[in-house]
Amino acid sequence: MAIHFRTTKLYPQAFQLNTPNSSYAFGISEQGLAVHFYYGARLHRNDLETLCSAENSPWFPAQPGQTLLDHVPLEFSGSGMADLRPAAVSVQWADGDNLVDFRYKSYKIITGKPALQGLPHVYIEKEEEAFTLVLTLADAKGLEADLYYTVFADSDALVRRAVLRNTGNQQVTLTRVMSASLDLPDNRMEMVHLHGSWAREFTLERLPVGHCEQRIGSFRGASGSQHNPFTAIVTPDCTETAGEAYGCSLVYSGNFCMETDVDAGDRLRLNVGLSDRAFRWPLAAGESFETPEAVLVYSNCGLGEMSRTYHKLYRSRVSRGYWRDRPRPVLLNTWEGVYFDFNREKLLNLAEAAAKEGIELFVIDDGWFGHRSDDTTSLGDWAPWEEKLGCALPELVRDVNQLGMDFGIWVEPEMVSPDSDLYRAHPDWALCRPGRPATLARTQLILDLSRKEVQEYVIDAMTKLFSCAPIAYVKWDMNRNMTEIGSFADRTASAGALAHRYMLGLYHILETLTSRFPKILFESCASGGGRFDAGMLYYMPQTWTSDDSDAVQRLDIQGGASLVYPPSMMSCHVSAVPNHQVGRSTPISTRWNVAVLGGGFGYELDMTKFGEEEAQTVKKQIEAYKNERSGLFNSSFYRLPAPEDMAAFQQISADGDRVVATCCRRLYHAKNGPYWLRLQGLDAQAEYRCVKTGRTVTGSVLMGHGVCLHLDTVDFASERMVFEKIK
Template sequence: MMNPQIYISADETTFHLTNGEFSYILHCLPDGHLMHLWSGKAVRPEADYTCFHEVFPRPMTSCPDADSWYSREHTAQECGTFGSSDFRTPAIEITHPDGSTLSDFQLTSWNILDGKPALPGLPAVYCEDSSEAKTLECILTDQKNSLEMVLSYTIFRDHNVIARNTRLINHGDAPVYADTVQSLCLDLPDSDYVWMQFSGAWGRERHLRNRTLEQGIQSVGSRRGHSSHNHNPVVILRREHTDEVQGEALGIALVYSGNFLIQAEVDTYDKTRILAGIHPDGFRWKLEPGEQFQSPEAVMAWTDQGLNRLSQTFHGLFGRRLARGCWRDRPRPILNNNWEATMFDFDEESLVKIAGKAKECGVELFVLDDGWFGARRNDKAGLGDWVANPELLPNGIAGLSKRIRGLGMEMGLWFEPEMVNKDSNLYRAHPDWILEVPGRTGCHGRNQFVLDFSRKEVVDAVYDMMCHVLDDADLSYIKWDMNRSITDCWSHALPADRQKETAHRYILGVYDLYERLIQRYPRILFE
């Protein structure tokens, strides 16, 4: 591969991203809308590919331009909007101050950056050197309401991928509501693909399911508050005869842990629109004047050398440019976890005995699981009180870790920071810190209730409790459980017109806790 390049046509309407093996081309139409011309095997940058723009008239076509047959319904859009001749599912849907949902985003400027900017508050692939990637930022504006949309495209030197995200900025003088903000919109010229998704349930996650794309909509997603064990936020589209070692395939992966949607919509002319991003059901984000919203990142990978090469592309990118820290390139230690041996029935001496036997077997890391804290003698009490139980561990976690290390082993510890039992000191002190709808009976899962991580003070309190333990003990590993999906998604801290922000704000709170902990404890492996 060559260093990534972004070529711009002489009239500054066509943008060609390439690394010598892979090309992605977009074009600005006379009305300012961005359309998709090509994604796939590298093509010559000096050629004109605007012939791919369809202008052929069709019956019942609606045309935004009174002097032509051009319709957005039959044009490959880079960010489709509903209501102005495009009848497909939109990538962006805004409720404006006048109550309308019609948007008209036109390209007003663009930037080319070396490397790849970080996404504030969100995980994203990165560069260690600015020569690894180039980023194109297309700035589009809805002039009527002074709403700006930034579409970001990053192409990499060493990976045949495009990383995409969407940012909205309200430059107007009145609030608007973002009802749909997809990270990726990709309109393909045909539907001759097999859709591959990875679905399952607890204990049997990520089983491959194949189906042929047909006219209509098919999708995979989650409305469980997290991406979940049911459906993985990855989809592959392969040609019928593609196998592990030959043939074309396109992969879409969403770098996000919350509610998500990846969807294929095939129209009656057998063209395909792929959308990937936050699930629009139950989502609405209020943008006050001056505020902005950043979507998660979607990564599109392409190959013409079979599914094995596509897997290598994703693994190479995510393993070396999404994972971070000192553990990124190191083998994980062999560990022994006490849970199946003891469940809640243990004390310091029994744990040290188990660890000693594990050491004899070549185990490198001993992990103390659930039950070490508060009044946690069963799964109905104590969750949220991250203080060692002195009856079980008279010397605390610090004393136990010293004894484990004395055996020549590392030590790890279990947390479930996002959850709480109602029989806990934390809940008794702050009953409004859980997600619940006032006046309704809330759901529990495994006797757990979900802490409202959309609130900074809740994240701060959990962070402080965890730091008190981690500062005191010599730990190398944290097992981080999240044992239930989110119900009753309502926050005591948000007004009514912002309640649909709760699920995404919760995930941002989780990411905030992650980031603070890994910055403070860079040598600990968090799993």
């Protein structure tokens, strides 16, 4: 069993949870405190006895009446007590009390992993895949916390969450509740996180962890492009291939926080969970509250191994359904080709050109419904604009299907335009604070998905749309964040609580629709990567990574996203040049080399404007992608060391037989001599044949000496090298 229990002199209950390559250990003191011992490389079973000994204990109890808990590494601390560091839980009791004193009550070990209700989560397909420890802590006044710890037979992930239950006879209001808290023994660490903005998502930043509270998070109603719900606490010597990394990813799509605090004794605490800004969640007697899951990964082989652990878990045990393991069709999205300016003739001309190139999926983006000729109108009115389309939508879908392509469509169901029939009929359905002016963004408001009737409207409208014709693909967009958060249905609810109820409503909608239409390929989008998180990946197997489709910008965006999310879940397109976001012109070979790193590959340009040479190039690109996609879809992904003016990535097929190394230059600088790119993760004893040159070389040479790059001496050049393992 992966979870071991011991009784020792200092700790009446002690637990050790093992993954294949890591261990997590804590014990219950005589005072009933859950005291953290260890999280790191795999321990032997008998090492738990050593961790519990007096000389190795992280806490020596002081005399009764003299105990402060500031220096005690706790599993899950409550507010207002002797631990003055940021707590995992803060409350307000009905009588004004704000203390939480969690003490041990019970535990149980479960074969398997209980599912969450109404929240996305890591799932299992067989009970023997996982073991779960449920530790129950209780406050004497009537608040209990069930802490869930799940480890897996074939993954180094540790999944944590908490369920708070009011077992008393008075209301208690939660003002802060974390999914997980982790106390580490020293502060000689650094924080890695992913920040950004629209068109600049997933910018990697690495900061020293200081003697202060450091915090990333979102209060935008979405996980956001400003800070992704992921962080890694790493040792200063941590690289892609060496050093220790403690990754933490939240399976949630709304307001969140991840914070560190270093105490006077140089001990580091990491808290991960829902944002506590304006958060008040009343719990009546007998009610409970369930947090999102936090997925922890420990690696002593650097950031690369941590990333690949997340990739495998999220590909196979967060992503679900028909498209989980299926390579995706090559698509053409109409947005950057025509924007809102289209009619039936233009669409069919685009579709005919796309079919000739080998496109498999034709996607109409914004502008097909209501009377929407720009972004100021019609959101919420999901009836096709037949006058603009020149026909009924089923007829247009039929015409596209007859060209040998599937049909996809863009929607933004969470939003409403003030200029819409829906808003005129139900202005109170907008998410806003009654009596206050509402801020428009992109000339739109957000629907109040905390309300059941609004959820049902969205479900019914989308069901009608998706049923009217054979819709094969849906791009689900969300183009603004929350402001003036309030509800006409509950005027006293806090902004933080409403934002969470909104997210629960959205998850209900997505669960209903993806279950009702299991073969539709759903793609998540939020002005690009503004809601690229594990929560959305539970419902939609791919996400539009960024509205910035420039190949050079995408090197950092996709590379940063790969720190936690699998490339197979990234949607990446070849777009026109000059690029519409940054104005840069890059070779179409480089645009393709970067875009095919993602599993959701396609084009976003006007193919009717191709000359003969460009048309032939794109046709060959599509043929090459189709030949490779099955083998590389679930490949292992490596971020390779490269000079500052380059970026390099490597993919190894699941069977190890095919290796692809991609290197792209940002700007050319005069320099002497070639550059040798060292590959990783190969079979050192095996021989590999370069498909381009026919040269055969051993894995040990490719990893130790490397392969010589022959990039053109110009800006934005790239090279893609394919190797086949010789059996």
